[in-house]
Amino acid sequence: MELLASKKRQKGKALQSWRRDFRKNGSLYLLVLPVVIFYFIFNYMPMYGVLMSFQDFSPRLGIGGSEWVGLQHFRRFLGSTDFQRVFFNTLKISFSTLICEFPTPILLALMLNEMQNRHIKKVVQTLSYLPHFISLVVICGMIKTFVANDGLIGSVIAQMTGNNSSLLMQANKFLPIYVLSSIWQAVGWESIIYLAALAGVDPQLYEAAEIDGAGRIRKIINITLPSISTTIVTMLILRLGKVMNVGYEKIILLYNEVIYDTSDVISTYVYRMGFENQDWGYSAAVGLFNSAINLVLLVFTNTISKKMSGTSLW
Structure with a gap:
């Protein structure tokens, strides 16, 4: 129980620290936000398409409906x-x-x-x-x-x-x-x-x-x-x-x-x-x-x- 309470306190402190940092440097976070969004959309979201490598992919069926062929x-x-x-x-x-x-x-x-x-x-x-x-x-x-x-x-x-x-x-x-x-x-x-x-x-x-x-x-x-x-x-x-x-x-x-x-x-x-x-x-x-x-x-x-x-x- 003590260990659980200690972890909760640590999480609370970390959250408060993050909030203070965001209030202090909020404009910098907003400046970097477009870059984060760009990389998420064009670099991370397309990773879902890796599943095509293991399928007999058909554009008509899509990734969810194409036959799985493994390696x-x-x-x-x-x-x-x-x-x-x-x-x-x-x-x-x-x-x-x-x-x-x-x-x-x-x-x-x-x-x-x-x-x-x-x-x-x-x-x-x-x-x-x-x-x-x-x-x-x-x-x-x-x-x-x-x-x-x-x-x-x-x-x-x-x-x-x-x-x-x-x-x-x-x-x-x-x-x-x-x-x-x-x-x-x-x-x-x-x-x-x-x-x-x-x-x-x-x-x-x-x-x-x-x-x-x-x-x-x-x-x-x-x-x-x-x-x-x-x-x-x-x-x-x-x-x-x-x-x-x-x-x-x-x-x-x-x-x-x-x-x-x-x-x-x-x-x-x-x-x-x-x-x-x-x-x-x-x-x-x-x-x-x-x-x-x-x-x-x-x-x-x-x-x-x-x-x-x-x-x-x-």
Whole structure:
């Protein structure tokens, strides 16, 4: 009885504390409310649709009326000839993009941080930010134009290799096109967070290093990079956590049947199975499989980072 009364008192105190906090910071709670509603509607409510993965789903019958098939769709995907192709294409494209793209915003931020001429610095920043604000459809249209057999890049490559077909009709050219265009799109925008981290580095550290005779490279290695290492590790964890989510919009806009063997990934496969073949349950199962791998990678990366560097998301 005493334990029950103690728990009630604790709940009462917690409720009073929450009420006091709400009265004090009510305007802040109201500001965050639209964000909470947005994520609840668009991120949490759709989780109900995960049940489609275990059903022979029919839009006419709905989730409540469709036949339950258990793990049949998962076994079908893992046993299909498409699994190995889309799974390894996803890994290949994701890790190639990660390895090539992830360091470039850091290098750009370091370069801009060391640049003394403000006018040139602003021009470089503006030019590097612009691709992020261009529509993806326009970006892909530009890429197709550049790599066509008579395009700026395609014609040069054609003269060097003797192959006059568009680069997007050559399976072995898709990966470099995707990675290089991703770097062009993201390098400027992603450098902003590193520039913000660099702005927080104590200038006295640089002054002390100069007194000790350290040059610019030595200061970057011993002061700048260690000072922003937490930001770098956090961004790396977030990137590894979505390594399986290769952007299907860009790939769908660029690829074609000729290069399916190297360009088809899980997200585009889900799109085709769901919207073109109308195999809704199977498509949902493949998407859930992909999300499960992302979750495992995120938890694994976060755990390793926490043990090795003490930096983690939770």
